[in-house]
Amino acid sequence: MAVVSSHPVLNPPAVRCEAGRCWCEGDWTLAGVEGLAARLREVRWPVGGIELDGAGIGAIDTTGALLLLNLIADLERSQGPVHLVELREEHCALLELVRERRASAGIVAAAATTPQGFLERLGRTVVQHFGSAVAFVAFIGEAAMALGRLIVHPSRFRWRALFGNIETAGVNALPIIALLSFMMGVVIAYQGGRQLEFYGANIFIVEMVALTMLRELAPLITAIIVAGRTGSSYTAQIGTMRITEEVDALRTIGIPPMDLLVVPKLLALTVALPLLTVFADALSVFGGMVMAQTLLGVSFSDFLDRLPRVVTLTSFLLGVGKAPVFAAIIALVGCYQGFRVRGGADSVGRQTTVSVVQSIFLVIAADALFSVVLGGIGL
Amino acid sequence: MNEAIDPASIVVEIRGLRTGFGSVLIHENLNLDIRRGEVVALVGGSGSGKTTLLRAIIMLLQPMAGSIKLFGQEIVGIDDAAAFRLRRRFGMLFQQGALFSSLTVRENVAVPLREHTPLPARQIAEIADLKIALAGLPADAGAKLPRELSGGMLKRAALARALALDPALLFLDEPTAGLDPVSAGAFDELVVQLKESLGLTVVMVTHDLDTLWQATDRVAFLGEQRVIGYAPMRELTRAEHPLIQAYFEGPRGRAAGSRRAE
Numbered sequence: 001m002a003v004v005s006s007h008p009v010l011n012p013p014a015v016r017c018e019a020g021r022c023w024c025e026g027d028w029t030l031a032g033v034e035g036l037a038a039r040l041r042e043v044r045w046p047v048g049g050i051e052l053d054g055a056g057i058g059a060i061d062t063t064g065a066l067l068l069l070n071l072i073a074d075l076e077r078s079q080g081p082v083h084l085v086e087l088r089e090e091h092c093a094l095l096e097l098v099r100e101r102r103a104s105a106g107i108v109a110a111a112a113t114t115p116q117g118f119l120e121r122l123g124r125t126v127v128q129h130f131g132s133a134v135a136f137v138a139f140i141g142e143a144a145m146a147l148g149r150l151i152v153h154p155s156r157f158r159w160r161a162l163f164g165n166i167e168t169a170g171v172n173a174l175p176i177i178a179l180l181s182f183m184m185g186v187v188i189a190y191q192g193g194r195q196l197e198f199y200g201a202n203i204f205i206v207e208m209v210a211l212t213m214l215r216e217l218a219p220l221i222t223a224i225i226v227a228g229r230t231g232s233s234y235t236a237q238i239g240t241m242r243i244t245e246e247v248d249a250l251r252t253i254g255i256p257p258m259d260l261l262v263v264p265k266l267l268a269l270t271v272a273l274p275l276l277t278v279f280a281d282a283l284s285v286f287g288g289m290v291m292a293q294t295l296l297g298v299s300f301s302d303f304l305d306r307l308p309r310v311v312t313l314t315s316f317l318l319g320v321g322k323a324p325v326f327a328a329i330i331a332l333v334g335c336y337q338g339f340r341v342r343g344g345a346d347s348v349g350r351q352t353t354v355s356v357v358q359s360i361f362l363v364i365a366a367d368a369l370f371s372v373v374l375g376g377i378g379l
Numbered sequence: 380m381n382e383a384i385d386p387a388s389i390v391v392e393i394r395g396l397r398t399g400f401g402s403v404l405i406h407e408n409l410n411l412d413i414r415r416g417e418v419v420a421l422v423g424g425s426g427s428g429k430t431t432l433l434r435a436i437i438m439l440l441q442p443m444a445g446s447i448k449l450f451g452q453e454i455v456g457i458d459d460a461a462a463f464r465l466r467r468r469f470g471m472l473f474q475q476g477a478l479f480s481s482l483t484v485r486e487n488v489a490v491p492l493r494e495h496t497p498l499p500a501r502q503i504a505e506i507a508d509l510k511i512a513l514a515g516l517p518a519d520a521g522a523k524l525p526r527e528l529s530g531g532m533l534k535r536a537a538l539a540r541a542l543a544l545d546p547a548l549l550f551l552d553e554p555t556a557g558l559d560p561v562s563a564g565a566f567d568e569l570v571v572q573l574k575e576s577l578g579l580t581v582v583m584v585t586h587d588l589d590t591l592w593q594a595t596d597r598v599a600f601l602g603e604q605r606v607i608g609y610a611p612m613r614e615l616t617r618a619e620h621p622l623i624q625a626y627f628e629g630p631r632g633r634a635a636g637s638r639r640a641e
Contacts, residue, residue, distance in 0.1 A: 030496060030544060033496075034496065034497050061577070062506075062513065062542075062545055062577065063506050063545055066505065066506060090578075093576055094576055097513075098509065098513075343524070344481065344525065345481070346480055346481035
């Protein structure tokens with residue numbers, strides 16, 4: 001918005017002084033102000049009052065005007081009164097506008113924040129986490145009540161949303177689950193097999209792979225993949241819908257967001273995750289079989305022959321039985337964090353991170369709890 | 380329109396522009412010249428391609444054919460370095476403001492300055508505060524986050540960011556949409572004031588008939604995939620074309636026109 005020329009500056013701004021009079025020269029525009037401060041420091045300002053001649057200014061924009069005003073203010077403080085003369089009329093008008101607006105600008109100091117001590121930070125964090133834990137429990141209660149309402153009035157249940165969610169969370173996750181659980185099977189069989197070989201106990205690879213995988217690793221790996229893949233998308237979707245006021249629109253139309261956004265996701269994941277776990281069981285045992293044959297010489301038929309004798313139905317069911325609990329954790333945390341989004345895009349990112357971290361943490365914690373409790377009752 | 384026009388005073392020159400999405404054509408053989416120091420509005424019915432034209436001019440959308448020159452430089456097929464240099468010479472106010480939600484207003488205004496100039500942080504903050512004041516915001520607005528601002532203040536903050544690099548050319552997409560009449564009127568005045576004191580060329584998309592009457596020098600009417608009328612508002616409303624007639628002769632168009640006549 002240079003007054004005279006809108007072309008990039010070729011003429012850097014400068015000040016030249018001779019015999020008690022100073023001339024401003026060049027284009028005082030944003031493109032040219034780089035290095036201006038250094039050039040101004042080298043100027044030998046006359047002592048006493050200064051006549052500053054502005055006729056040589058080619059173009060000036062608001063940034064240039066601001067710097068010129070700053071220069072004049074600095075000179076008045078150090079050298080005495082400054083008279084700006086011979087300025088072109090249109091430049092004068094711009095300078096006046098900037099002078100007037102700058103007066104109203106004034107930098108408002110940010111509210112002084114006292115640095116927080118360790119104890120204060122600790123206290124605030126504890127209170128904050130406690131509050132969010134209470135809110136999460138309230139959210140679980142709300143979701144349960146929505147579920148109860150839908151059981152009483154099954155006609156309001158959103159079947160389309162349920163099946164859509166099962167497809168995206170379950171069917172579409174099959175390839176990645178297949179690949180990763182196969183690789184887990186290979187890794188476990190490889191590491192375990194090296195040890196078993198020492199003792200000539202190759203055939204025990206069957207117990208090793210099948211029990212670790214079916215009981216512990218397959219449900220856990222599946223839950224972690226789903227938390228990263230689906231839990232995060234739940235948070236991002238609900239969070240974005242909050243920002244664009246779609247959640248409020250649903251409420252206004254008379255659709256409780258819980259019914260449409262949370263319950264179908266919760267049920268879909270509770271159905272999909274156990275099925276994915278069974279799939280992961282099969283693929284990881286297959287990975288173990290491949291490794292057992294190539295590394296330990298345990299053939300597929302030997303492996304499959306031994307498998308049903310050493311792996312009880314209980315181990316399999318315990319593994320798959322954990323999946324619905326993991327699914328509920330992932331879906332509830334994902335949706336809850338989505339509803340906690342406030343403001344803008346950065347909040348969506350933050351809550352999505354929190355969602356994934358929390359759901360993975362809670363899944364592993366729940367798995368540990370299962371181990372302790374099940375061990376306690378002797379399973 | 381008959382006077383000889385100095386070619387250097389044409390800031391935006393569009394020739395034979397064709398844009399579209401897939402097989403749907405939005406513009407076909409569209410021509411438009413915008414002179415320096417003018418406030419030009421693009422109007423037309425919904426779907427006539429106003430915003431698409433704006434996006435083509437600011438290099439967000441690649442035209443299918445034709446030529447667009449900004450400050451005399453061809454931007455169809457421009458290379459990245461030249462586009463970067465050109466981008467610091469115009470500012471854009473997006474319809475929803477498009478302020479970065481994680482940054483305060485002052486930081487938002489400082490983003491283009493930090494990106495395009497090597498100035499020290501203190502000076503950038505000072506320039507940003509000046510732009511915030513130029514856009515007519517109170518001094519305490521600089522430290523606020525976009526979500527803490529009202530609709531009218533949001534538009535002004537976005538305008539301050541568009542003005543950050545002292546552009547010669549300013550694009551506004553629906554600057555007064557969603558504002559109350561008082562704020563909208565104040566925004567129109569602000570645009571005129573900035574144009575007069577800073578010598579800006581302003582190109583805006585708007586549906587606001589009061590803005591068209593009060594703030595524009597010329598209005599380009601888009602229809603039938605091209606510009607079907609390009610004249611000052613007073614002449615344009617008398618144009619014969621049925622689309623233009625239908626646009627301005629509705630009850631709202633007449634009301635705005637008669638308010639203007641008073």
